[in-house]
Amino acid sequence: MIRIGIFGYGNLGRGIESAIRQNSDMELVAVFTRRDPSTLRINTEGVEVASAANVADYKDKIDVMILCGGSATDLPVQTPELARMFNVVDSFDTHAKIPEHFENVDAASKEGGNIAMISVGWDPGMFSLNRLYAGAVLPEGKDYTFWGKGVSQGHSDAIRRIEGVLDAKQYTIPVDSALEAVRSGAAPTLTTREKHTRECFVVVSEDADKALIEKQIKEMPNYFADYDTTVHFISAEEMKRDHSGIPHGGFVIRTGKTGFNKEHNHVIEYSLKLDSNPEFTSSAIVAFARAAYRLSLQGDSGCKTVFDIPPALLSIKSAEELRKELL
């Protein structure tokens, strides 16, 4: 059994807890929290809730620690720190800062003789893998990534910070005609506005100026100004009834040419349609936790990404079973 620890118990932590139950070679040993452990109730009977401050005491009781904090401030500190003590997996998703995070985590994990897998999930993660495979197979081509339809947490938060807004949910939606243009092999150059639209559902206070709020949303730089944005004002009841899920998904498409005269077109498409973004992310993380554990058993150490992992290490099946059943 691979003994798993969960560090941080939000949506992602609960997703990991749930995913472990679907993998018969894993057991959850403890959940670590920065809150008072006695106030935290988890979904698995008999599993310890411990204080994050005491995590070092668990060095010999946990094979892989899964870090469920945020990329903005938690993981840049936690991943290197915990990688000195444990094999770790995180879902660090600030794309621009991945090289820096890698360097920090690589040094720390080598110091500790541990494996540290960073940036696991679907983007970065499964989408990244598909960009790599498609680019390696079709060197002369063009990559496209579309996100959605799904909830963007960052954009929803940005709306919530506007005065008069009580709650908000923002959906990112890929534009069908852009998807079709890409699939045609025409290799179009698409602007931000042409690729995605943004749809916002907003609950406001009774005395709020809706017209002003709509204007503030639509003109918000970086978040909405470059997109065609639709704003719907709804009641708190409607928000709860119709928008409590966290669906997401998207498309990675590469089109490219082969042949002595580049006469043949090819389209490689990978897509995800997810009812629960955090649960799917968790499911990917748990598979890569298995790989981290196996690499560690082989005596390897250092920071790894999804690009470094032989796929066979992700599966509970043996190499023989994989060749027989899936190849």
Place this chain on the structure above:
Amino acid sequence: MIRIGIFGYGNLGRGIESAIRQNSDMELVAVFTRRDPSTLRINTEGVEVASAANVADYKDKIDVMILCGGSATDLPVQTPELARMFNVVDSFDTHAKIPEHFENVDAASKEGGNIAMISVGWDPGMFSLNRLYAGAVLPEGKDYTFWGKGVSQGHSDAIRRIEGVLDAKQYTIPVDSALEAVRSGAAPTLTTREKHTRECFVVVSEDADKALIEKQIKEMPNYFADYDTTVHFISAEEMKRDHSGIPHGGFVIRTGKTGFNKEHNHVIEYSLKLDSNPEFTSSAIVAFARAAYRLSLQGDSGCKTVFDIPPALLSIKSAEELRKELL
């Protein structure tokens, strides 16, 4: 530069020759043929055409030998034989015999201290990888593979063996309603007939009994009897004009559930739409040839499949570039 040899010069061999030009870290050293080398004209100036009988003379001149023979009788003999002398890649695609082929090639390649990659292409190959990844991430779910629309060489050949048939091309076509049922997450159980239809274009001799030929096709066991099959009789001119390409493609879909109460559905879909089946297969093989070469430089040996290869080894880009640009 990675020095490549091509062993066998049919559609696949030409595809490899073409693909090498799209990879700036590779050069084609020689093409090996069982025919009289003086009768073979290849598409690359200055590259030697040599007799397959003399292949051992090239042991120190070639880093990876790519085997372009057929799975029925060529590769079971050639891959082990050549793996004793060279790093090799083949596209062995008789799924049921992969375990046996693996064992033979593993012994031979270890004897020679070489890397032997088998069963590279898209199915087996990229489709297999997607089955593995999707199954590892969603352990509770169901896999579906659909092929087409595309030309099945084996089925076309089977029609050509019927008396009175001069030429034939068979397209395998996935059934749209079956694809939609799978994508819905309903996890349907689909019969062979429900998943694919078969469309045949047939050129017959002047005095042929078309009704009889159509009956013979539609009732052919293993090949057509379990499918809804359509037969079109066309002229040799129409065959040449409309059916000279070798397109193919297909879909690998896995649907699965997550959550404490299995309340969330997820759909992972990978699809290919290929103008040229042999050229896409070749492009995949060439990427895996790079990985074989790199593994060999690391001192590794033995038989490998796509499941064993860290994706980063496939790309011409460095690990740093991959993390910065694609992760």
